Amino acid sequence: MESLVxxxxxxxxxxxxxxARKDGFTGRVTLIGAEKHLPYDRPPLSKAFLDRxxxxxxxxxxxxxxxxxxxxxxxxxxxxxxxxTALDPAAxxxxxxxxxxxxxxxxxxxxxxxxxLPGTELLSGVHALRTLDDAxxxxxxLADGGPVVVVGGGFIGSEIASSARKRGFDVTxxxxxxxxxxxxxxxxxGAAIASLHYRNGTTLLCGTGVEAIEGxxxxxxxxxxxxxxxxAAIVVxxxxxxxxxxxxxxxxxxxxxxxxxxxxxxxxxxxxxxxxDVARWPNPTFGSLQRMENWTAAAEQGARAVRNALDxxxxxxxxxxxxYWSDWYGDRIQFVGVPDADEVAWVEGAVDDDGRWVVxxxxxxxxxxxxxxxxxxxIMKYRGLIQRGASWVDALEFATSRxxxxx
Amino acid sequence: MKxxxxxxxxxxLGICESLAPDVFEVDDSGALVLLKESLSDEEREAVxxxxxxxxxxxxxxxxxxTTPSVARP
Ligand SMILES: Cc1cc2nc3c(=O)[nH]c(=O)nc-3n(C[C@H](O)[C@H](O)[C@H](O)COP(=O)(O)OP(=O)(O)OC[C@H]3O[C@@H](n4cnc5c(N)ncnc54)[C@H](O)[C@@H]3O)c2cc1C
Ligand code: SF4
Numbered sequence: 001m002e003s004l005v006x007x008x009x010x011x012x013x014x015x016x017x018x019x020a021r022k023d024g025f026t027g028r029v030t031l032i033g034a035e036k037h038l039p040y041d042r043p044p045l046s047k048a049f050l051d052r053x054x055x056x057x058x059x060x061x062x063x064x065x066x067x068x069x070x071x072x073x074x075x076x077x078x079x080x081x082x083x084x085t086a087l088d089p090a091a092x093x094x095x096x097x098x099x100x101x102x103x104x105x106x107x108x109x110x111x112x113x114x115x116x117l118p119g120t121e122l123l124s125g126v127h128a129l130r131t132l133d134d135a136x137x138x139x140x141x142l143a144d145g146g147p148v149v150v151v152g153g154g155f156i157g158s159e160i161a162s163s164a165r166k167r168g169f170d171v172t173x174x175x176x177x178x179x180x181x182x183x184x185x186x187x188x189x190g191a192a193i194a195s196l197h198y199r200n201g202t203t204l205l206c207g208t209g210v211e212a213i214e215g216x217x218x219x220x221x222x223x224x225x226x227x228x229x230x231x232a233a234i235v236v237x238x239x240x241x242x243x244x245x246x247x248x249x250x251x252x253x254x255x256x257x258x259x260x261x262x263x264x265x266x267x268x269x270x271x272x273x274x275x276x277d278v279a280r281w282p283n284p285t286f287g288s289l290q291r292m293e294n295w296t297a298a299a300e301q302g303a304r305a306v307r308n309a310l311d312x313x314x315x316x317x318x319x320x321x322x323x324y325w326s327d328w329y330g331d332r333i334q335f336v337g338v339p340d341a342d343e344v345a346w347v348e349g350a351v352d353d354d355g356r357w358v359v360x361x362x363x364x365x366x367x368x369x370x371x372x373x374x375x376x377x378x379i380m381k382y383r384g385l386i387q388r389g390a391s392w393v394d395a396l397e398f399a400t401s402r403x404x405x406x407x
Numbered sequence: 408m409k410x411x412x413x414x415x416x417x418x419x420l421g422i423c424e425s426l427a428p429d430v431f432e433v434d435d436s437g438a439l440v441l442l443k444e445s446l447s448d449e450e451r452e453a454v455x456x457x458x459x460x461x462x463x464x465x466x467x468x469x470x471x472x473t474t475p476s477v478a479r480p
Contacts, residue, residue: 041462295462296422303459325420332419332437356435376437380424 001104001310002027005094007084008109008244009033011041011295012276014064015302016107021074025310029076030101032094034083034110037132039064043295045135046156047327050142050163058139061132084110087251089269104271105309108248108259109302111277112241112293117151117213120235125219128237129156141234146170149222149232151210153180153194155326155333157238161202162328164234172203172230174210174222184324186339189359189371192351193333196373199354200329241293243278256280258291263317265305273309275301284319285387286338286368294324321386323379332376336383337361337369347399348375360395367395378402408446409469410454412439417465423457430454439465 006016009031017031033039041062049059070076079096086095087108093100114130127138138160142148146169150157153175164171173180181190197204209225213235222230243258253267254260258280265273265281274281276298280291292298297320308315326333341361349357358378361369367390370382381402385395410430419437423430430450432440446454451468458466 043462296460299460299462323422323425334421375435376419376421376433377435380421380428380433383425384428 001025003030003103003105004028004306004310005030005032005101005103005106006109006306007032007087007094007106008111008276008278009035009039009078009080010109010111010276010298011039011064012109012111012298012302012305013107014039015299016109016275016306017070017074017076019303020306020310021076023307023310027104029074030079030103031070031076032079032082032084032096032101034081035131035133036081037061037063038067038070038078038080040132042130043325045132046129046159047163049135050139050160051166052143083247085247087248087253087272089252089272092271105306106272107302107305107309108267108272108274108278109276109298109305110244110247111298112243114241115237115239117210117235117237117239120213120219123213123215123219124217125215125233126213126235126237129160130241138234138236142167142169144233146233147172147231148234148236149174149230150236150238151222152176152238152240153197153204153206154238154240155181155184155324157236158197158328159326160236160238161197162200165200165202165329170203171201172205173197174208174224174230175204175206176209178207180204180206184339185335185369185371186341186344186361188344189339192357192359193328193373195351196328196331241277243280243291245278260289263319264308264315265301265318266308266312266315271309271312273305275305279305281318284317285321290322290338292320292322294322296320296323321383323383331374334372334376334379335369336379337367337386338363339369341368345396347396348378348403349373358399360392360399362392362395365392366390367392408451408454409444410441410446411467411469412441413465413467414438416463417461418463420462422460422462423466426457426460427453431457 006013044062082096114128116128120126148164148171150173153173179187179190212223259274261281283290304318343362356375357373359371372379421433
């Protein structure tokens with residue numbers, strides 16, 4: 001094993017190169033990234049990074065490491081601003097245009113890209129948020145004022161709405177489905193946490209789509225499918241993301257809503273592994289094919305995939321209880337597990353109270369998910385229970401004992 | 408072995424608690440509490456994983472060096 005190539009210079013890619021060196025890999029390591037930036041942290045981009053900062057100074061760019069660290073400490077060849085354009089598994093080569101980089105093992109960590117609103121390319125004031133450049137453009141736009149229309153009521157759209165409210169602008173979220181976040185936390189709880197928007201002065205319009213985004217040069221209004229028109233100085237798309245796999249067309253890998261892998265994150269092609277937002281693998285904890293779009297899994301998969309790639313004979317499966325957090329209007333929302341449930345039960349709080357919320361998800365006889373709002377002390381305990389395959393009865397009993405201990 | 412937490416960096420996300428629940432706990436206000444200072448070997452492994460996994464790199468493990476006390480006349 002002489003040459004390790006990692007494609008995608010973000011969280012999963014960073015963890016892959018760091019782990020390879022930490023484990024003592026002494027061969028050549030090449031990190032290929034499409035963006036010109038060194039790897040940086042994305043979660044802050046829709047949170048604190050959009051704030052003005054106390055003294056009007058912008059918060060710093062959230063880079064993980066400086067360039068010196070990659071070159072001197074990790075001895076990594078950094079190829080930034082160089083999107084990989086093809087993978088040739090027979091020749092064991094990754095191509096950046098005409099330039100070939102040979103590998104013995106490769107980790108594909110190209111993540112996902114934001115879906116953008118079609119037909120708005122010529123209109124200024126229309127944004128999406130995935131990259132540092134996107135975040136800086138949006139932050140600059142927010143300095144000039146609202147009203148703001150956010151298309152899509154998911155986690156990122158909701159965080160953007162919360163940041164824009166903090167600056168005092170009129171904010172409307174347009175959500176096409178009847179309740180936001182149905183896929184992420186289930187329709188009932190999606191509707192419940194939508195109340196955070198109402199309480200904080202954000203208008204949320206559900207069950208209506210966008211018909212047109214109009215303006216002369218700069219955006220002026222959003223026309224909805226139900227006929228209403230919203231004035232807008234800034235429109236932000238929070239309509240999800242798509243795994244970055246186009247460059248792998250024709251490579252022979254199985255591409256189906258991401259790069260399909262086995263339990264060890266192996267693609268089935270010799271030496272080729274995948275990690276992070278782009279990877280879809282059978283998660284042993286739930287026994288189903290899943291693609292994560294969260295920080296924790298990207299970091300862990302980056303490390304697991306590279307270990308397996310460098311030592312395939314001793315490859316280990318990657319299993320996890322998914323964990324996602326989101327910050328809205330100063331409140332922390334946390335979710336662990338999966339939302340596909342037969343029953344969702346409130347064990348603490350209620351929709352109309354602004355204290356702690358703890359909500360559990362049951363599938364069959366098992367605890368499969370937990371949602372908390374403003375209850376940071378509870379969430380990881382349920383993650384542990386789900387990990388250990390706890391029964392529903394045990395989970396409810398645990399919840400009661402926590403409740404009693406606090407009373 | 409001693410664990411230190413940089414409270415300026417920690418944002419209370421609790422990933423450390425999920426990896427080493429006997430050592431870390433996030434409290435009601437979202438602040439991290441260390442449940443113990445000295446670690447068994449088993450815990451040490453879990454704590455090393457937590458140090459590596461913390462998104463804000465708020466955790467550090469130090470080996471404690473005890474300097475022999477010098478008797479003064
Ligand atoms: C605004 C925002 C807020 C978020 N907030 C949270 C949160 O609060 N909690 C949470 O758990 N998760 C959050 N996430 C999700 C989390 O950031 C992602 O799950 C994580 O970044 C995934 O890491 P990754 O390395 O797999 O992919 P990415 O971070 O998507 O990185 C992939 C990299 O590969 C590059 N690339 C793509 N194609 C190529 C190519 N052909 N050649 C070379 N390079 C390529 C891309 O340019 C990119 O830099 C958030 C994401 C965003 C965008
Ligand atoms: S994982 Fe890091 S940021 Fe999260 S609670 Fe632990 S120390 Fe704090």
